[in-house]
Structure formats: structure tokens, C-alpha cells
Amino acid sequence: MFVAQSSPFLKPELSVSKMMLVVLLALIPGIITSVWVFGFGVLVNIVLAITFSLLFEAVMLYLRKRPIKVYLRDNSAILTAVLLALALPPLAPWWLTLVGSFFAIVIAKQLYGGLGYNPFNPAMAAYAILLVSFPAEMTTLWTAPVMLGGHESLSLLQTLNYQLFNQLPDTLTLDAVSYATPLGVVRTSVINGLASISEIKSTGHTFGMLGGIGTEWVSLAFLAGGLFLLKKGVIQWYIPVSMLATMGFVSLLFGSFELDSNPSPLFHLFSGATMLGAFFIATDPVTAATTPKGQIIYGAGIGLLIYIIRTWGGYPDAIAFSVLIMNMCVPLLDYYTQPRVYGHNIDKEQQ
Amino acid sequence: MSETLSETTAPSDINEDKKPGSSLAEGSFPAKGSFLAEYTPIAKDGLWSNNAVLVQMLGLCPLLAVSNSVINALGLGLATIAVLILSNMSISLIRNIVRPEIHLPVFVIIIASVVTAIELVIHAWFHELYLILGIFIPLIVTNCSIIARAEAFASKNTLGKAAFDGLMMGLGFTLVLVVLGAMREVIGLGTLLSNAHIMFGEGMQWLTIEVIPDYKGFLLAILPPGAFMGLAFLLALKNYFSLKKKA
Numbered sequence: 001m002f003v004a005q006s007s008p009f010l011k012p013e014l015s016v017s018k019m020m021l022v023v024l025l026a027l028i029p030g031i032i033t034s035v036w037v038f039g040f041g042v043l044v045n046i047v048l049a050i051t052f053s054l055l056f057e058a059v060m061l062y063l064r065k066r067p068i069k070v071y072l073r074d075n076s077a078i079l080t081a082v083l084l085a086l087a088l089p090p091l092a093p094w095w096l097t098l099v100g101s102f103f104a105i106v107i108a109k110q111l112y113g114g115l116g117y118n119p120f121n122p123a124m125a126a127y128a129i130l131l132v133s134f135p136a137e138m139t140t141l142w143t144a145p146v147m148l149g150g151h152e153s154l155s156l157l158q159t160l161n162y163q164l165f166n167q168l169p170d171t172l173t174l175d176a177v178s179y180a181t182p183l184g185v186v187r188t189s190v191i192n193g194l195a196s197i198s199e200i201k202s203t204g205h206t207f208g209m210l211g212g213i214g215t216e217w218v219s220l221a222f223l224a225g226g227l228f229l230l231k232k233g234v235i236q237w238y239i240p241v242s243m244l245a246t247m248g249f250v251s252l253l254f255g256s257f258e259l260d261s262n263p264s265p266l267f268h269l270f271s272g273a274t275m276l277g278a279f280f281i282a283t284d285p286v287t288a289a290t291t292p293k294g295q296i297i298y299g300a301g302i303g304l305l306i307y308i309i310r311t312w313g314g315y316p317d318a319i320a321f322s323v324l325i326m327n328m329c330v331p332l333l334d335y336y337t338q339p340r341v342y343g344h345n346i347d348k349e350q351q
Numbered sequence: 352m353s354e355t356l357s358e359t360t361a362p363s364d365i366n367e368d369k370k371p372g373s374s375l376a377e378g379s380f381p382a383k384g385s386f387l388a389e390y391t392p393i394a395k396d397g398l399w400s401n402n403a404v405l406v407q408m409l410g411l412c413p414l415l416a417v418s419n420s421v422i423n424a425l426g427l428g429l430a431t432i433a434v435l436i437l438s439n440m441s442i443s444l445i446r447n448i449v450r451p452e453i454h455l456p457v458f459v460i461i462i463a464s465v466v467t468a469i470e471l472v473i474h475a476w477f478h479e480l481y482l483i484l485g486i487f488i489p490l491i492v493t494n495c496s497i498i499a500r501a502e503a504f505a506s507k508n509t510l511g512k513a514a515f516d517g518l519m520m521g522l523g524f525t526l527v528l529v530v531l532g533a534m535r536e537v538i539g540l541g542t543l544l545s546n547a548h549i550m551f552g553e554g555m556q557w558l559t560i561e562v563i564p565d566y567k568g569f570l571l572a573i574l575p576p577g578a579f580m581g582l583a584f585l586l587a588l589k590n591y592f593s594l595k596k597k598a
Binding site: 099107129132133134135 | 567569570571574576580
């Protein structure tokens with residue numbers, strides 16, 4: 001009872017391993033919804049990504065002469081793998097996941113020194129590399145959501161057969177199971193002036209009630225998971241709120257002029273990976289800004305960049321690029337937003 | 352003056368303690384005992400221990416831009432070798448006339464004239480290569496390794512040594528360029544020596560090797576990020592070997 005102990009006396013509430021586990025737990029509603037909406041491909045991607053990532057992590061830890069078991073148990077590789085898998089198209093061939101896991105774990109994480117030393121979000125770095133290198137596979141392999149009529153859905157075996165051996169059932173073509181993502185449609189038709197929003201709405205293939213058809217449900221599930229993380233205190237509100245608020249504000253600003261050629265703020269917030277990005281990707285404790293003020297600027301920067309790239313850039317969605325660009329600004333943000341140390345620079349504070 | 356200068360510029364610091372070249376030379380060529388001892392370090396410097404890219408990190412702009420295929424790399428590498436040899440020789444010849452205060456402008460003018468001549472040669476005889484390499488041929492002028500060799504070596508050494516140094520530095524640069532080009536071409540396109548005809552003539556199309564048949568292509572390796580990553584891996588490899596040797 002009277003054993004003298006050195007500091008720290010207060011145990012941290014969450015270890016790294018536990019924190020990652022809570023984040024994974026918070027992802028589960030989103031994962032289930034994704035599987036419901038997009039089919040078993042999502043599940044196959046997750047299993048493949050986790051397998052490959054753990055393998056690469058173990059090999060790299062061995063090569064770097066680090067204790068393998070200790071670092072594998074911190075669950076960070078699993079979280080990276082799941083985030084990457086959720087960003088990949090549901091019918092991604094196995095090698096796409098392999099290349100992605102390689103870049104996420106080996107290049108973006110371990111070569112920089114492992115967890116805590118990587119300046120860029122590993123999952124997003126890998127996603128950006130895949131998107132730049134394999135544009136066709138990354139954009140055309142989205143399975144049609146269940147609520148979209150006129151499309152076939154694949155069974156688990158058929159999905160596996162396609163992802164592993166590139167074989168579809170004889171009666172089906174790729175066009176029969178895949179669809180153009182809502183953000184992709186908006187990018188190619190609306191912003192290029194080929195069709196107006198009301199025209200696209202009348203086809204019923206793109207817009208749901210809130211955002212993009214199908215993706216709105218996934219977004220809502222990720223939002224729920226994110227709120228759970230906020231309540232648990234795993235993430236702070238600064239980044240997600242400033243990111244979503246900036247996106248909403250900017251899209252409202254531009255969208256209120258020409259309603260028929262600018263998608264609504266709700267569409268921007270509930271399409272693509274906005275919610276996943278705001279709560280699970282941008283909030284990565286390693287690569288995000290650390291000071292409250294810095295986090296607000298960081299989140300706002302991501303939100304602004306997403307809108308800019310979606311509207312005027314070359315890609316339909318931009319979570320990965322925006323997060324990576326803001327990752328680059330983090331050292332600067334942290335430097336200029338350092339809170340005043342207690343007792344220092346009192347004059348400045350009083351002015 | 353030239354004597355003292357050439358003595359002060361020991362071309363390398365690696366052979367200070369051990370001189371394998373000199374002992375070897377004395378045994379085989381008693382008459383030219385100092386020849387090998389003087390020229391071996393220059394070669395070793397240029398190719399490995401003071402390599403323009405891997406150690407001095409010079410001339411990275413053309414290196415990163417042009418190394419997307421072996422043939423492009425080889426084309427720019429050969430042009431750079433030619434420029435290095437000719438500029439080193441001219442500068443060595445006039446080294447006693449030019450005052451140190453005006454070294455830089457004189458050297459730049461010489462290098463620029465050599466590059467212009469080489470550019471015209473490529474334009475005339477390798478027109479397709481000229482179209483691909485484009486702006487990077489005139490930009491050889493700005494390749495820092497050339498002005499660096501002019502100032503650090505050619506302006507202090509005799510004609511023969513300066514020419515040999517130019518050749519070896521150029522070879523070292525070309526070697527890295529070609530290795531990087533090969534890495535990027537194999538990973539990016541799955542071929543080696545594609546477009547061989549634009550350099551060796553129509554009869555040499557057979558040189559092109561399809562390393563990986565039915566390859567989908569990995570665009571990243573061809574794009575600029577691939578160049579940076581490839582160079583980083585080459586640097587890591589060089590450092591690994593150097594550290595291993597020291598240990």
C-alpha cells in the first residue's frame with residue numbers, strides 16, 4: 001500500500017492498441033451498411049487488406065529488427081487496412097489491394113519509421129497512388145447499390161471469383177453489376193455542362209434522398225460511428241466539425257447561385273467518402289495537426305480542398321488528395337498555433 | 352602555378368592511406384608507374400565514391416525528368432558525357448590564361464557553346480530522340496555537375512586528366528540514369544529498351560525486350576513520383592553498401 005511509485009501516477013485511459021480497437025468498433029456500422037449496399041466485395045477487400053497489411057507489417061518489422069508481436073498487437077496496421085479497403089471499389093481485383101497495402105504499410109508507414117513517425121496518412125497515400133496508377137480499375141469497379149433497380153447483384157462466391165480470378169458468371173457483364181458513382185456522374189455531366197441536376201434527378205440513378213444513391217446510407221452509418229467516437233473521447237470535435245462546416249458553407253455559397261448546375265450542400269456531405277474522411281481519416285492522431293486551433297484550420301483546409309477538387313479539379317472525389325495536402329501543412333500549423341505556455345509572453349496575452 | 356594547383360587537387364581522399372593502384376602499377380608498368388596511380392582514383396571517384404548523382408546529388412532535374420525509359424536515359428546520358436569531356440578539355444586548356452575572378456562567366460560560356468553544338472548534332476542525326484528529350488538537351492547547361500567539374504577539377508588539372516575525369520563523371524551519371532530508367536521502364540511498362548530504333552536506327556528494333564508479357568502497366572513508375580521513389584531507393588542502396596564497407 002505504501003510502495004513508492006515514480007510518475008506518471010495516472011494511467012492513460014486508452015492505450016494505442018485499445019484506441020485503434022475502439023475506432024475499428026466504430027467502423028462496424030459503416031462496414032455492415034457498405035456490405036448491404038455494395039455487396040460482398042467490401043468484405044473481401046477488408047479481409048484481403050488486413051491479411052496483406054499484417055504480412056507486410058511483420059516483414060518490415062523483422063527487417064527493421066523491431067519486436068514483431070508487440071507492434072502487430074497495436075492494431076494500427078489493421079485500422080489502416082480497413083480504411084484502405086473501405087476506400088477501394090467493391091470489385092477491386094486482389095492485386096489492387098496487394099499493391100495498396102504494400103504502399104500503405106511499407107512505403108508510407110514503415111520506411112518513415114513506423115507508427116507515430118509517418119507524416120502522411122498511410123491509407124490515403126496508398127489510395128492516391130492507386131488512383132493515379134490504375135485509374136480504370138479504381139473508378140469502374142463500383143458495384144451498383146441494392147436500391148438501384150435494373151442491376152444484378154453478385155453472390156459471395158461470384159464476387160470472390162471475380163476479385164481473385166477475374167471471372168464473371170457467363171450470363172453477366174461488368175456493366176450489369178457496376179454503376180457510375182454519384183460524384184462521378186456529377187463530375188462528368190453536371191460540371192461539364194452536359195446535363196442539369198434536375199435532368200439527372202429524373203433518371204433516378206444518381207440522387208438519393210440526402211446525397212448520392214446508396215452512398216448516403218453508408219455516410220449516415222459512418223456519421224453514427226463518428227459520433228460514437230466523439231462521445232468516447234477518442235477524437236475531438238475540432239477536425240470533423242470544421243471540415244464538414246467548411247464544406248457545407250462553401251457548397252452553400254456557390255450552390256445558391258445556380259441551383260441546377262451546383263449540387264446541394266447535403267449532396268456534398270452525404271456522397272463519396274465525406275463522412276468516413278471527416279471522422280475516421282482526417283482525425284488520424286499521427287498525421288493530423290495537434291493543437292486545437294491548428295486542428296480547426298486543418299479540418300477547414302481539407303473541407304475547402306475537397307470542394308475545390310470536386311468542383312474544378314480532375315477527380316470526382318478528393319478526400320485522399322485533400323488529406324495528403326493538409327498533412328504537408330501540419331508542421332507549419334503546429335508551429336504557428338502553439339498555445340502560450342503558462343507564464344510565458346504574458347504581455348502579448350494582455351494586449 | 353599550374354603545378355602547385357594540380358598538386359593541391361588530390362582527386363580523391365579515398366586512396367590516401369592505401370594505394371592499391373600504385374603498387375599494382377609499379378609491378379606491371381615500371382615505366383609509367385604513376386599513370387595508373389593517378390588515373391584509377393579519378394575513375395573510382397567518378398563511377399562510385401564521388402558519383403555525381405549518388406554522392407554529390409547534382410544534376411537531379413534532368414535525371415528525374417528523363418529517366419522514364421532506358422533509351423531516353425541513355426540518350427541524355429551520352430549527351431552529358433560528351434558535354435563533360437569537351438567542356439573539361441577546353442577548360443583545362445585555358446586554365447592558365449583565365450584569372451580566377453572571371454572563372455564562372457568564362458566556364459559558362461564554354462559549356463553553353465559545347466551544349467549548343469551537341470544539341471545541333473542530336474537535332475541533325477537523332478531527330479526522334481531530340482523530340483523526346485526536348486528542353487532537357489539545352490538544359491544540360493544548367494546541370495550543376497558540369498560546372499562543378501569545371502571548377503573543381505578541370506581548372507586545376509592537365510588535359511588528359513581533365514578529359515578522363517569528364518568521361519568518368521559522365522559515365523557515373525549515365526550509369527545511375529540508365530539504372531533508374533530501367534527500373535522505371537520495367538515497373539511502369541514491363542519492357543526494356545523500348546523505342547530502341549530512335550537511337551540505334553530502324554534495324555535495331557529487336558533490342559526491345561518485353562520483360563513481363565501482358566503487363567497492365569504501373570503508371571506511377573512513369574510519372575514523376577516514381578522517379579523520386581526510384582532515386583530514393585538507389586540512394587538507400589548506395590548508402591547501405593558504403594556503410595557495410597565501413598563496418
